[in-house]
Amino acid sequence: MLTRAIALVVSVSSLFGSVAFAEEKIKNTPPLHxxxxxxxxxxxxxxxxxxxxxxxxxxxxHESGKVFVGENIPNxxxxxxxxxxxxxxxxxxxxxxxxxxxxxxxxxxxxxLNRAEIKLVPTTHKLRIATVGQVALAKPSMVGSVDxxxxxxxxxxxxxxxxxR
Numbered sequence: 771m772l773t774r775a776i777a778l779v780v781s782v783s784s785l786f787g788s789v790a791f792a793e794e795k796i797k798n799t800p801p802l803h804x805x806x807x808x809x810x811x812x813x814x815x816x817x818x819x820x821x822x823x824x825x826x827x828x829x830x831x832h833e834s835g836k837v838f839v840g841e842n843i844p845n846x847x848x849x850x851x852x853x854x855x856x857x858x859x860x861x862x863x864x865x866x867x868x869x870x871x872x873x874x875x876x877x878x879x880x881x882x883l884n885r886a887e888i889k890l891v892p893t894t895h896k897l898r899i900a901t902v903g904q905v906a907l908a909k910p911s912m913v914g915s916v917d918x919x920x921x922x923x924x925x926x927x928x929x930x931x932x933x934x935r
Contacts, residue, residue: 800865802830802831803830803831803866803934804828804829804830804933804934805828805830805831805872805931805932805934806826806828806931806932807828807860807862807874807929807930807931808824808825808826808929808930808931808932809825809826809837809858809860809876809928809929810822810823810824810825810910810927810930811823811824811825811856811858811880811925811926811927812928813923814923814924814926815921815922815923815924816922820923823856825837825839825856825858827860829861829862830862831865832861832862832864832865833861833862834859834860834861835859835860835861836857836858836860837856838853838855838857838858839855840853840854840855840857841854841855842854852881852883854894855880855881856878856879856880856881857877857879857881858876858877858878858927859877859878860876860929861874862875863902866907867904870906870907871905871906871907872904872905872931873902873903873904873905874902874904874905874913874929874931875901876899876902876913876914876927876929877898877899877900878898878927879899880896880897880925881894881895881896881897882895883895895920897916897918897925899913899914899927901913905929905930906931907931907932907933908930908931908932908933910929911928911930912928913928913929914927915927
């Protein structure tokens with residue numbers, strides 16, 4: 771009986787010790803911040819803007835988000851499907867740095883079906899930008915640019931990160 775009572779006291783004290791440790795860890799964890807991350811994809815030809823599309827997401831420190839606009843096209847030959855359209859994935863790698871920047875990881879893809887070739891197995895045309903870099907808070911920053919080899923068009927990806935209250 772005494773052994774059970776001692777085991778119970780040890781178990782209860784261990785439990786309270788774990789709770790105290792968890793509370794201390796929460797106190798020492800820096801607060802999380804919320805951000806609005808806006809992207810602009812601009813299509814240019816010889817320096818002239820042809821079109822601009824905007825996408826936005828809300829993220830918290832060290833979190834990821836994804837925006838996809840497009841279609842899911844079947845491939846009848848292989849019974850698989852293709853995501854065709856615009857996809858932007860973003861991750862806040864590091865919260866606000868001392869100099870007012872955020873370390874941002876971005877993976878963007880623009881894809882379309884190659885309509886010039888009508889085949890049983892469709893071919894796709896893709897442009898991709900994948901980067902990690904510092905972005906100034908509340909200021910548009912170009913995070914990537916790519917020339918389309920199939921045309922005279924250039925695609926630019928711009929990000930604006932705004933810290934929310």
